[in-house]
Amino acid sequence: MSNPAVSAPTIGVFDSGFGGLTVLRALIERLPRARYAFLGDTARLPYGSKSRRTIARYAVESAQFLAHEQGAEFLVIACNTASALALDAIQQAVSVPVLGVIEPGASAARDASRTGDVLVIATDATVQSHAYAAACHTLGLRALEKACPLLVPLVEEGWTDHPVTAEVIRIYLDELSADAAAHGLHADTLVLGCTHYPLLRPLIEQAVPAGMRVIDSAESAADAAVRLFNGRAAASAASAAQPTEILCFATDSVEKFERLGSRFLGRPVGRVELVDLGG
């Protein structure tokens, strides 16, 4: 066990499932010398098809577990749906800084776009919240969002390089392009507004028109986290000579988490502990 007096701060990372491990992976690349507590609320996933009220309740319980029981000093909500529908509720429920993935994704889109018109693909709940559209509008961008509910199941089936997945992506992006043209948008940037989608990035980049920039909100959120941490005392501790420490928690089958999680994290997730949030 690490000694709290000399260790780097604990960074809590939360998702409804495994997708948030793409954010954890991007965080570890940028801040390797830190202690990470990752919670996947796998007993209640997916959040993407549920209501704001239910998502907020689940997300607050998960955030409180990381902040109160795991001593996380920062929280990264590595779930677009929870960021879109529950960031305010989480910020009110815990006293530590909380970072979502929506605003970093919108900021990266602003930096990437020349036309000021961007497209966003995400889950049903994220799209219905219009959180990306609102964040983009605040930054002076026009944004059009589209729900792509089949992409998460396709990733979880392991069909990340499959002709069916390529066809589903083509159908979704064709519908989005037609809708963008009908709205008079000249989009040059596509935001991947779900932490599962980075695993489909090669297929998505093959499907978009030449020259379109693809923004990964997991990467953008990790960049924002580094900027946040660098402005705080934590940064010096996090840069001390200490190896990466990763604690993983799940609310359902730890075996499945261990098996699927490595796909998203890009390395073995190690031992996963089962927690009961009462849901």
Next chain:
Amino acid sequence: MSNPAVSAPTIGVFDSGFGGLTVLRALIERLPRARYAFLGDTARLPYGSKSRRTIARYAVESAQFLAHEQGAEFLVIACNTASALALDAIQQAVSVPVLGVIEPGASAARDASRTGDVLVIATDATVQSHAYAAACHTLGLRALEKACPLLVPLVEEGWTDHPVTAEVIRIYLDELSADAAAHGLHADTLVLGCTHYPLLRPLIEQAVPAGMRVIDSAESAADAAVRLFNGRAAASAASAAQPTEILCFATDSVEKFERLGSRFLGRPVGRVELVDLGG
């Protein structure tokens, strides 16, 4: 409100989501003069990717709501996953008769099959429980099961008559056929072991070899329920001159339930009441 002294008994029907409405539909066709209380545990769906422990906890809470709070005198577990993993737990938790969908599906397969070899398609959790294989073996059948995790999302996307869905069904059934051949099975019957799959029946019937019988476990469970009720006093009450009464409950967004539910029920679901099971 109906008067308990003269009304037909309340039949409780439970599913993790909307799929069980295909069972309710089959029940109403057979027992139109009854009062039905249907609960969709939509805040915690899907069950099909979760562990036995979690599924049992959710299913018991749902069954107790129908038996204790809605006064259901019979329960039909219109969810293959909950029937496969939690039927015993439910039967122990409530004092009314409880019918699942697995054994009726296996019985119908026995009646349909000439070779004694059957195939079963279902969710991950149902397949991992091997509940269909066990029920089939008890009846003297050999059974091979296959998880088809993309079919539920495809139905929920509304792609019930879509080329992508036809292709996914072809891939799954080809894999299952190859596996059956490798096991030396001469299967002539396919059981639809998930209450979403009846909506894909036309595509599935196009994909199976000529002469293969397709068994819908929703229909089989409704037939078994009629036999169960006919052996009880309830049958006479249920045949009294009384219109069908349907009460629907959901643990998440009632708007979504009202919108999607009619697709499964084959008619409007009417008003849906939100319930909180504490999850």
